[in-house]
Amino acid sequence: MNFLPLPQAQILENMARLAYFRDWHPAQLARLAPHARQFVIEKQQPLIRKGAHADALYVVVSGQLRLFIPLTSGGERVVALIGQGESFAESCLVLNEPCPFEVVACKDSHVLSIDALIFRQELQQSPSLTERMLRIVSTRLLTTLRDVETCAQRSSMQRVACFLLQHRPAPDAEVFEIKLSARKLDIAAKLGLTQETFSRMLGMLGKQGLIRVRGSLIQVRDAGQLARINANAADPGQTPLGQ
Amino acid sequence: MNFLPLPQAQILENMARLAYFRDWHPAQLARLAPHARQFVIEKQQPLIRKGAHADALYVVVSGQLRLFIPLTSGGERVVALIGQGESFAESCLVLNEPCPFEVVACKDSHVLSIDALIFRQELQQSPSLTERMLRIVSTRLLTTLRDVETCAQRSSMQRVACFLLQHRPAPDAEVFEIKLSARKLDIAAKLGLTQETFSRMLGMLGKQGLIRVRGSLIQVRDAGQLARINANAADPGQTPLGQ
DNA sequence: CGTGTCGTTGAGCGCTTTCAACCCTGGTGG
DNA sequence: CCACCAGGGTTGAAAGCGCTCAACGACACG
Numbered sequence: 001m002n003f004l005p006l007p008q009a010q011i012l013e014n015m016a017r018l019a020y021f022r023d024w025h026p027a028q029l030a031r032l033a034p035h036a037r038q039f040v041i042e043k044q045q046p047l048i049r050k051g052a053h054a055d056a057l058y059v060v061v062s063g064q065l066r067l068f069i070p071l072t073s074g075g076e077r078v079v080a081l082i083g084q085g086e087s088f089a090e091s092c093l094v095l096n097e098p099c100p101f102e103v104v105a106c107k108d109s110h111v112l113s114i115d116a117l118i119f120r121q122e123l124q125q126s127p128s129l130t131e132r133m134l135r136i137v138s139t140r141l142l143t144t145l146r147d148v149e150t151c152a153q154r155s156s157m158q159r160v161a162c163f164l165l166q167h168r169p170a171p172d173a174e175v176f177e178i179k180l181s182a183r184k185l186d187i188a189a190k191l192g193l194t195q196e197t198f199s200r201m202l203g204m205l206g207k208q209g210l211i212r213v214r215g216s217l218i219q220v221r222d223a224g225q226l227a228r229i230n231a232n233a234a235d236p237g238q239t240p241l242g243q
Numbered sequence: 244m245n246f247l248p249l250p251q252a253q254i255l256e257n258m259a260r261l262a263y264f265r266d267w268h269p270a271q272l273a274r275l276a277p278h279a280r281q282f283v284i285e286k287q288q289p290l291i292r293k294g295a296h297a298d299a300l301y302v303v304v305s306g307q308l309r310l311f312i313p314l315t316s317g318g319e320r321v322v323a324l325i326g327q328g329e330s331f332a333e334s335c336l337v338l339n340e341p342c343p344f345e346v347v348a349c350k351d352s353h354v355l356s357i358d359a360l361i362f363r364q365e366l367q368q369s370p371s372l373t374e375r376m377l378r379i380v381s382t383r384l385l386t387t388l389r390d391v392e393t394c395a396q397r398s399s400m401q402r403v404a405c406f407l408l409q410h411r412p413a414p415d416a417e418v419f420e421i422k423l424s425a426r427k428l429d430i431a432a433k434l435g436l437t438q439e440t441f442s443r444m445l446g447m448l449g450k451q452g453l454i455r456v457r458g459s460l461i462q463v464r465d466a467g468q469l470a471r472i473n474a475n476a477a478d479p480g481q482t483p484l485g486q
Numbered sequence: 487c488g489t490g491t492c493g494t495t496g497a498g499c500g501c502t503t504t505c506a507a508c509c510c511t512g513g514t515g516g
Numbered sequence: 517c518c519a520c521c522a523g524g525g526t527t528g529a530a531a532g533c534g535c536t537c538a539a540c541g542a543c544a545c546g
Contacts, residue, residue: 069392072474077395079388091381100388127370134377138334141384145322145343148391149312152320152435154535156502184525192395197502199526215511215525231315316535397503399534427493440534442494458543 002040011036014112019085020059028126035118041105048103053096054089056113063109066186067101078190079144081106081182091137093119106182151192153230159191160201161229164211164220174223180216245283254279257355262328263302271369278361284348291346296339297332299356306352309429310344321433322387324349324425334380336362349425394435396473402434403444404472407454407463417466423459 012033015021021029038061041047048054050070064083068076079101082088092099093116123129150162167178180187188198202218205211210226212219220226255276258264264272281304284290291297293313307326311319322344325331335342336359366372393405410421423430431441445461448454453469455462463469 069395071395071397072401073397075397077391079391091384094377094381095385097385100385100392124374127373130370130373130377131366134337134373134380137377137380137384138337141334141380141387142338142340142343144384144387144391148320148322148387148394149343151391151394152312152314154314154316154318154501158315183523194503195525196504196527200502203526426491437535438493439495439536443534446494 008034011038011112014038014061018059018061018112020087024132025126025128028122028129032114032118032122035115036112038110038112041109041111043105043107046102046104047111048089048099050100050102051098054092054099055116057087057093057116057119058089058103059087059112059114060084061110061112063111064106064182065109065111066104066106066182068104068189069101075194076102076189077192078186079147080140081186081190083181087136090133090140094123094133094137106186147190156191156193156197157201157204158230159193160198160205161226163187163191164205164218165223165226165230168220168223174221176220176223178218178220180218184216251277254281254355257281257304261302261304261355263330267375268369268371271365271372275357275361275365278358279355281353281355284352284354286348286350289345289347290354291332291342293343293345294341297335297342298359300330300336300359300362301332301346302330302355302357303327304353304355306354307349307425308352308354309347309349309425311347311432312344318437319345319432320435321429322390323383324429324433326424330379333376333383337366337376337380349429390433399434399436399440400444400447401473402436403441403448404469406430406434407448407461408466408469408473411463411466417464419463419466421461421463423461427459 012029015029015033015036041063047058047065060082062084064081065088066076066078067080067082067088068078071077080088088103089099091097096116123133146166150159150166153159153162164178167176169176184198185195188195191198193201202211202213205226206213208225210220210222212221255272258272258276258279284306290301290308303325305327307324308331309319309321310323310325310331311321314320323331331346332342334340339359366376389409393402393409396402396405407421410419412419427441428438431438434441436444445454445456448469449456451468453463453465455464
């Protein structure tokens with residue numbers, strides 16, 4: 001985790017370029033930039049440990065971070081994968097609570113940080129910033145609840161179907177493509193599965209012709225049938241008993 | 244779901260009495276009260292269906308509500324149990340998104356509702372209210388993440404241990420009591436377990452002397468050992484093979 | 487005292503995990 | 517150009533664990 005000795009002008013420019021800061025008040029950005037830093041974090045290096053206090057608001061400039069809860073088995077339960085232009089740990093910052101998950105870089109990444117004290121100060125003085133944070137945290141809560149729904153599915157086949165259908169561009173789209181934004185290992189961990197099980201389920205769906213997998217590219221060819229897997233507890237991949 | 248024909252003065256008084264509205268601006272309460280209603284909802288009756296838009300901010304005056312995701316198996320995955328003086332679905336209200344869970348009364352309950360439009364209006368005009376909502380939603384997100392952590396535990400024994408330790412009053416408290424705030428059925432569903440498994444795990448812990456169960460009262464007698472169950476993947480409840 | 491709800495206990499099955507080996511792909515260097 | 521290597525992904529076999537179904541027990545309520 002090396003800080004980049006960037007001049008403030010550069011930092012401010014980087015911030016202005018990020019979609020995340022779009023339509024923040026320019027004056028606000030100018031106030032925050034002097035307390036912002038940018039740094040590089042190498043693949044597999046930790047950024048925040050579980051239980052630590054978040055001392056800044058972090059925004060990913062490039063790369064990808066993995067938020068996860070470490071399991072006793074040595075495994076991980078991925079809570080979120082944070083990509084370019086996203087922030088995280090906002091709720092911890094707001095409440096000044098310890099971080100409930102670990103944060104590690106999936107790949108070499110650039111991250112921008114805004115000092116917590118300064119940010120809270122700005123928060124108190126800026127209703128529009130507060131409103132923005134309310135929106136962000138609300139969105140994250142709904143996303144998390146959707147993930148909970150996916151993981152709540154009893155069978156692993158249903159979880160995978162649920163996951164695939166989350167990427168449906170429209171409620172009636174029957175065919176569409178998904179570009180996996182992370183290693184299958186991490187996605188499996190986000191679904192509460194092992195990578196082996198995830199792989200098997202994708203294989204099964206492939207054999208049925210419902211999807212087509214080529215590396216990290218998945219083509220869904222029959223979303224309706226996929227949705228039916230989710231609805232029926234029955235697994236149509238196995239012997240069609242009576243159906 | 245019967246609306247109570249309460250005079251506005253009564254509604255306002257009820258609101259003022261609720262801890263939830265403590266230190267809201269009196270003027271604010273006065274503005275909202277005319278658009279608030281109070282109603283009774285009977286045990287097992289639905290309040291909001293999954294996918295519906297929340298048309299109001301709801302606050303529980305008495306009783307208990309169950310927020311859950313329906314599973315294809317007919318079961319439920321409880322997301323939260325909302326008791327007196329708590330609100331819910333704030334994030335849906337803020338983003339005007341459909342509700343990701345069902346809401347049903349656990350017991351006969353009194354609920355207060357504030358019209359969504361009016362509430363959003365007030366939200367825009369009142370930075371302090373926005374800040375309050377930000378705190379509430381942030382808290383709910385952290386709570387949800389803690390629940391995710393519990394459910395992420397591989398073995399059911401670990402989940403139960405995790406659940407019990409969530410009620411530890413202090414990090415070093417070795418003995419303490421827990422009063423279950425809901426039916427064991429619902430708590431099990433919140434842990435992602437069946438009530439049978441939940442019962443079995445409590446039974447095992449009881450036989451080991453780590454806890455003592457009397458109805459909905461659980462006395463934890465050795466929190467340290469309980470924490471160790473969580474840390475070690477090994478289940479000390481079974482035959483001590485080799486240990 | 488009967489009734490209904492909730493909780494407990496028991497037995498068997500199916501699924502996911504675990505552990506293992508193997509494959510595939512991209513990158514590197516001779 | 518090919519051999520080699522490392523990381524990620526796939527596939528196979530075996531075993532453990534939680535779910536399901538079913539019956540019983542406990543308790544509150546009318």
